[in-house]
Amino acid sequence: MSVDVIVVGLGFGAAFVPIYQAHPEVGRVAVVDADPTRTASVADRLGITVRFASLEDALSAPGWDAVHLLTPVRFHAAQVQEVLRSGRHCASAVPMATTLEDLDALIAAQDDARRNYMMMETAVYSREYFHAKELLETGKLGRLTYFKGDHLQNLDGYPEYWLGYPPMHYVTHALSPALALANTRVESVRCLGSSRLTPDRIGVAGEGFGTEAGLFKLAGDDLVANVTMSFFQLGRSYLEGFSVYGDEGALEWPQLEGGPMKQFKLEPLADGRRGRPVTEVDVRPGGATELLPEALRPFTDGGHGGSHPHLVHEFVSSIVEARTPRVDARTAATWTAPGICAHQSALRGGAEVQVPDYGE
Ligand SMILES: NC(=O)c1ccc[n+]([C@@H]2O[C@H](COP(=O)([O-])OP(=O)(O)OC[C@H]3O[C@@H](n4cnc5c(N)ncnc54)[C@H](O)[C@@H]3O)[C@@H](O)[C@H]2O)c1
Incomplete structure (x- = not known):
């Protein structure tokens, strides 16, 4: 199986795009940012042809298996639910949410959708x-x-x-x-x-x-x-x-x-x-570079303790292997x-x- 991924939010998110592009089990990669200038500059630099103007546009496009959200914190809870409701797997930057009610809502959304949610916690x-x-x-x-x-x-x-x-x-x-x-x-x-x-x-x-x-x-x-x-x-x-x-x-x-x-x-x-x-x-x-596919190992030189390729690999592998990711909604809420x-x-x-x- 090859996973098609949409990366949303191209500030911190721009660092993840080349990692998805390099992952052997990822097919197509698309990008979205609310700022069209930023979308164009990141997509041009990385050779990405599929660009969406908004998350809504991206979710209404056919195909695409997974979405990685790296938007400002106040959007996480609502956007994760939108992605899961669209039938796609969803990775989200930290924090999962900022109220206990939203944590419950995201656990319910993960369970209802039967899709993978992963909080992309760099520290672990x-x-x-x-x-x-x-x-x-x-x-x-x-x-x-x-x-x-x-x-x-x-x-x-x-x-x-x-x-x-x-x-x-x-x-x-x-x-x-x-x-x-x-x-x-x-x-x-x-x-x-x-x-x-x-x-x-x-x-x-x-x-x-x-x-x-x-x-x-x-x-x-x-x-x-x-x-x-x-x-x-x-x-x-x-x-x-x-x-x-x-x-x-x-x-x-x-x-x-x-x-x-x-x-x-x-x-x-x-x-x-x-x-x-x-x-x-x-x-x-x-x-622990030995845990990564060869093509992802160079990315461990990046920020946050070299965590970015490990996060991408865990999210993608969990989808390919049809299993729960390490930091699913319950673990994310626990943290x-x-x-x-x-x-x-x-x-x-x-x-x-x-x-x-x-x-x-
Ligand atoms: N170590 C870590 O895990 C780590 C480090 C940095 C940032 N983060 C998280 O990553 C997220 C992004 O952080 P940042 O520093 O890049 O923020 P930022 O504000 O610098 O950039 C966010 C980007 O998202 C875009 N955006 C805003 N609303 C959008 C929307 N509705 N749809 C699509 N795009 C939208 C903005 O135009 C901007 O380009 C935050 O949630 C932050 O908490 C995590």
Whole structure:
């Protein structure tokens, strides 16, 4: 089977078009953007002949098996439902949605349509995540004991729809590695807001905070993920990553993007010593290129930890193999809802908020 794919939204989305073009199981690739100049420039550059003026036009065209949406966040929920209702498979950029009601609606839409939905979460296909997973599976971390996550990014000057965006509504990059490694969900969250938005930064979401710091209680073991999200009023450079700790070792994200990760190993307690000695090494994980078709491997040099070709491969393979993709609607909701609940907690001064269980 060969899959015909339409890529919608050509900002971040432009990076995915050549990956679909190179995928051995993808047939035709078409593009859509609300801005015709952008559509023309991306399509001309990449040699794409099929261009649609809008998602509606694209969905009314016969054929085409799948759509990958990379449009602004406020469109995700409605557009995913349109795509699924048209009988096509749908990949969507993060976040899945920004209300619990929309998460439920997308799970229902996936189930009703019997088509694949996949949230394209870059963090769990990054070379750093693959390395953490290998450390866990080979016993080098021991038993998982704690997680940290950070996503610190200054959104001043971004398109207007990002104005006042609640940081926790974008929690998936910082939290999903913990949930994927521990193979669990968040049971409840307590979150505090830090630094009230200045009046000029308040957007459609209303009053909120530049930074939100959440403690997420994971279901099952006594595990906590400590996640800080900040989009405004924090004077430091961009950081987007996770650290994972076990009772025998750990892997920590660098303080500055681009630096090496630190890998720790707890050594045996020596006679008469206080505290177990720790060895530490710098690591620059290579990624898991062997999981990709040959033609996609060069794309692991790209952004977001080399995740883009892995995401495309998982989405396309899930369609070809007629199976559920790794990050289907239930998993996507499991990773997105904690952030929605965390923002609610921050607005209530840190009150504990229970997070819905979306099941398997
Ligand atoms: N690491 C990641 O996973 C990651 C990184 C960057 C962006 N994103 C996500 O990707 C999406 C796009 O981000 P961006 O930075 O490219 O945004 P952007 O605003 O820069 O670009 C969005 C593009 O979509 C087009 N567009 C807007 N409305 C449209 C519509 N209704 N139909 C068709 N096209 C439309 C715009 O003209 C624009 O070209 C967002 O949801 C963002 O959250 C994810």
